[in-house]
Amino acid sequence: MLLADFGTSYCKLLDTETDRAPEVIATRDLEVGFMADLATGHNAARRSKQSINELTALARGGEKIIGGKDFVLLDCGSRDIKFVRYAEGRVVDMGWNAECGASMGFTIELLAKYYDLDYGEIAVPDTGFSITCGVLGMSNIFDAVISGLSETEAVAKFVRGIARNAYRFAGSPERLYLSGGLCDNPLFVGSFPCNVISLGRFVLLAGLQASR
Amino acid sequence: MTERVGIVGIPPRSVITDLHRRRVLIFDLDEPQVRASLDLTASHLPRVYCAVLRTVVLNAMHLHLDCIYIDVGPGKCDCALHVSTILKNMLDIPIHCTRNQDMEGAGIPLCRTRMPLLAKMTGITAGVLEPEPEKGPAACRPTAGFWGVPPRDFSLLTLFPDTTHVYGWTRCMENKTPADLELESYVNPNVPTVFFAQSFCAKTALAKFLADQHPQGLYLDCDVTAGSSARAKIEAFFELSHSLFSEK
Numbered sequence: 175m176l177l178a179d180f181g182t183s184y185c186k187l188l189d190t191e192t193d194r195a196p197e198v199i200a201t202r203d204l205e206v207g208f209m210a211d212l213a214t215g216h217n218a219a220r221r222s223k224q225s226i227n228e229l230t231a232l233a234r235g236g237e238k239i240i241g242g243k244d245f246v247l248l249d250c251g252s253r254d255i256k257f258v259r260y261a262e263g264r265v266v267d268m269g270w271n272a273e274c275g276a277s278m279g280f281t282i283e284l285l286a287k288y289y290d291l292d293y294g295e296i297a298v299p300d301t302g303f304s305i306t307c308g309v310l311g312m313s314n315i316f317d318a319v320i321s322g323l324s325e326t327e328a329v330a331k332f333v334r335g336i337a338r339n340a341y342r343f344a345g346s347p348e349r350l351y352l353s354g355g356l357c358d359n360p361l362f363v364g365s366f367p368c369n370v371i372s373l374g375r376f377v378l379l380a381g382l383q384a385s386r
Numbered sequence: 387m388t389e390r391v392g393i394v395g396i397p398p399r400s401v402i403t404d405l406h407r408r409r410v411l412i413f414d415l416d417e418p419q420v421r422a423s424l425d426l427t428a429s430h431l432p433r434v435y436c437a438v439l440r441t442v443v444l445n446a447m448h449l450h451l452d453c454i455y456i457d458v459g460p461g462k463c464d465c466a467l468h469v470s471t472i473l474k475n476m477l478d479i480p481i482h483c484t485r486n487q488d489m490e491g492a493g494i495p496l497c498r499t500r501m502p503l504l505a506k507m508t509g510i511t512a513g514v515l516e517p518e519p520e521k522g523p524a525a526c527r528p529t530a531g532f533w534g535v536p537p538r539d540f541s542l543l544t545l546f547p548d549t550t551h552v553y554g555w556t557r558c559m560e561n562k563t564p565a566d567l568e569l570e571s572y573v574n575p576n577v578p579t580v581f582f583a584q585s586f587c588a589k590t591a592l593a594k595f596l597a598d599q600h601p602q603g604l605y606l607d608c609d610v611t612a613g614s615s616a617r618a619k620i621e622a623f624f625e626l627s628h629s630l631f632s633e634k
Contacts, residue, residue: 229626233626265627268622
């Protein structure tokens with residue numbers, strides 16, 4: 175069975191009939207006629223025989239990977255952020271922010287390419303910008319650079335602000351399980367003011383596996 | 387010529403009874419009545435404002451009404467009070483402000499019956515125009531709850547099961563007691579419930595508070611239309627809630 179998590183920037187694919195690890199492919203490189211058997215994500219309804227809601231896939235993936243009864247799982251994507259909170263084995267809260275939390279991952283990746291930055295070499299700053307989304311936060315960077323901050327320092331403050339906003343969106347937990355491509359961004363992960371456990375970018379695929 | 391009267395909120399039953407006696411044509415201005423852009427209201431109201439009250443102003447601009455009864459008391463909201471000022475300035479017709487404090491319950495059969503939620507909500511809102519309640523259908527056992535006001539975008543109601551019970555201000559609407567805060571605050575802790583409020587409405591505070599208190603509650607606010615994230619939240623909430631309930 176071919177499973178797919180169709181993200182805005184990247185698609186994560188898993189063929190359950192092989193031993194191969196999940197594959198990550200840029201969405202723009204996906205073949206026009208590509209079809210999955212079971213999928214989640216923005217294009218799931220159009221590109222699969224059966225689709226599952228992203229929050230459901232996230233929750234099911236969290237249940238499978240984390241296994242505990244009490245946890246907060248936050249998925250930070252290119253275009254949106256979403257979370258589920260479990261207490262005593264039940265979903266007690268969830269959220270999906272495609273507007274005010276928009277374009278976080280996309281903007282963070284875009285900035286690294288534009289300014290030629292390696293997030294693995296940037297220290298977490300002591301303070302960050304107070305921002306709620308990638309688009310609105312861009313002007314903070316430009317203003318900071320104009321006022322004398324280096325581009326690297328300004329972007330670091332931006333990333334910290336984005337992480338803090340996502341943390342508050344998830345309900346400010348003491349321990350946060352993180353899902354999505356931003357798990358590979360040390361600056362982003364290090365900017366959360368709590369214990370972060372990175373689960374990587376295949377949590378929704380695990381949710382699809384659990385839903386089969 | 388038949389008199390054309392607009393109503394906003396739930397005017398007192400005495401007012402609705404009088405309008406029926408006068409055989410006027412009643413328009414519920416809280417609901418979309420005209421095909422026109424809400425942006426046309428921008429010269430009268432801030433764009434960031436309750437979508438229901440923006441709809442009121444849009445309707446009032448287009449319907450050629452003879453007068454408007456607008457409820458501005460505890461059964462509606464302060465935003466409606468300020469909209470009444472705007473309507474008075476905008477239109478050359480009588481704007482009658484009412485403060486509905488009726489407490490004699492008319493019953494809530496539609497809120498508790500088995501029926502698609504969209505049809506249920508349509509029936510409840512249509513009932514506002516009638517002074518006396520109709521004998522309603524029998525109650526069903528609830529499996530889900532919708533708490534809140536009738537949304538500007540009724541399409542989100544299609545995501546609920548037919549066995550959804552209605553709570554909050556919508557229940558007060560059917561009961562014809564819009565200022566009954568005790569009834570508005572009543573919830574059933576045994577069914578997963580979506581606590582809905584229009585964005586920028588004062589009721590968002592109560593919706594959020596009650597959702598936080600509820601063992602299986604989801605807070606949700608939407609502006610003009612229910613976007614994909616709002617729809618997905620409702621879908622996932624019921625999917626996850628029901629499977630978890632059935633496992634217990």
